[in-house]
Amino acid sequence: MFERDERKLSEGAAECPFCAGNESRTPPEVLSYRDGGAEPNRPGWQVRVVPDKHPILRIEGDVERSAAGMYDITRGVGAHEVLIETPEHGREFHELPDDRLESVFWAYRDRIVDLQKDERFRYVLVFKNKGFAAGATISHSHSQIIATPITPRTVRQELEGGRRYFNFNVRERCVWCDIAKEETAFAKRVVVQTGSVVAFCPYASRFPFETWVLPTMHSHDYTAAGKDVLHDLARAMKMVLARLETALNYPAYNFVLHTAPNLVPRPGYWTTIADDFHWHFEIIPRLTRVKGFEWGTGFYVNPTPPEMAAEVLRGTGA
């Protein structure tokens, strides 16, 4: 049905900066989970977080907002880190053993908690680019963590949308809680449920095989997730990604964590009243091209109904 993404990412294991033994090829680590006694920046780690060598935002200095003629200008202050998910070259995210994959989700949490202590940062974005078409430049399995000095446009729109749904007609319900209940009951768009976490192809998906993964219990803040939820989350993500691989023949994909912004109360920050936002992951296989219609409208033409995508994914047996 879909062509395999044949374009190869460049490096072999010997030169790979993310491989065990090549720790000196990255900046010094900011976090690692390692065997007892192993020294930092040496082999012996399972998960390792380092500053990006070519950061899109830089950690030093103040935000410094100013005018440039009629326009606004801000310094590119922030943090840009790489989370290396495994020391092994060629081992993919969904191929990690359950406990090691779980520790990747713990590392996301630890980095968000740490970065949110810096009050310059309004949002911490966790995401993964897998494969050339999804924007990856290094094939060794990794995610990225970017802290931004401005609430991202997409995050703000989602927070506003959640707030509007919550406030509509004294409803006072979380839209994602309602969606989780609706999808669980309807069942046809569900890809997998693992205890407290459900994965489904959303109603009116923008992209073929787009999948959302979220906890069925309300929670606005990923960093507050407990051990059970992260355990179920890791299993659900693993199963969805394994099924996408089987169904779509090794597709490029992105996933993005949507969670509450930095909750430090400061004037002008976009925030959540906790009841109106719900953290979740969005997975987008990169199968279609964004065209003039999508740029001009913000609407997406999706040739694969989510009910069909979910059925295909459930049927893979992966």
Next chain:
Amino acid sequence: MFERDERKLSEGAAECPFCAGNESRTPPEVLSYRDGGAEPNRPGWQVRVVPDKHPILRIEGDVERSAAGMYDITRGVGAHEVLIETPEHGREFHELPDDRLESVFWAYRDRIVDLQKDERFRYVLVFKNKGFAAGATISHSHSQIIATPITPRTVRQELEGGRRYFNFNVRERCVWCDIAKEETAFAKRVVVQTGSVVAFCPYASRFPFETWVLPTMHSHDYTAAGKDVLHDLARAMKMVLARLETALNYPAYNFVLHTAPNLVPRPGYWTTIADDFHWHFEIIPRLTRVKGFEWGTGFYVNPTPPEMAAEVLRGTGA
């Protein structure tokens, strides 16, 4: 600097449904500009508009809004047309003689005017996908016209943004008029000015070599543009696209017309008070990949500053 997009679009001239002599391979035309006396759906046209053979929206029936569980559902009512810009296979948009290119811009106008008579349609989108990476499936030079029963998300956001700027601090000015003045005075981001139309790489461009083309005199409604403006517009678009071709070695690109929505006053329609919106074209060469960061934030990382892009384009001599 950039690789040529080598992926070829499929058909040769003999089977091309858009070539002169192959008129029977498309649905009957809804508009054509032809030599005096030439019959419809026969050769002898310069510009020809036909319904799309695989429309994403269909012309028949009512919009019929209803609920699907907690979600909303609407029938895909609308119009989807193809504007064939030339009878000649392999002749590109910017290679058309001035008067023939000008007639393409008249044809956009005529189709918008006609489609806006249908009160089901809230917006008429005019756009072009050029090259595989931009979403084209047929290489013969053409644009698309899509009438939508809902105001597109992107259009609504732009209308709201224009309104907010207009209303800020009893300013009562159009943001695009202010931008046109700022850019003309600053000059470093200007690609070309042709009388009443200016083309520039916008401040904080989202994409390398992104270019906006707009009339310097205020006008919210493309269909109200006079002969002089459309003449200057055609020359500006031709020069920008010729310069992009020279500078970037035949890039894939999209362009999209941003104009006022259907101004038929109906409750619930997003509209403009005329003073707060300004029609323009946005041209986006498809040189970079949209990655997880862009999906997660709505922000764009652009490695080419607009001042540099404009300098390169001015220097092509095209």
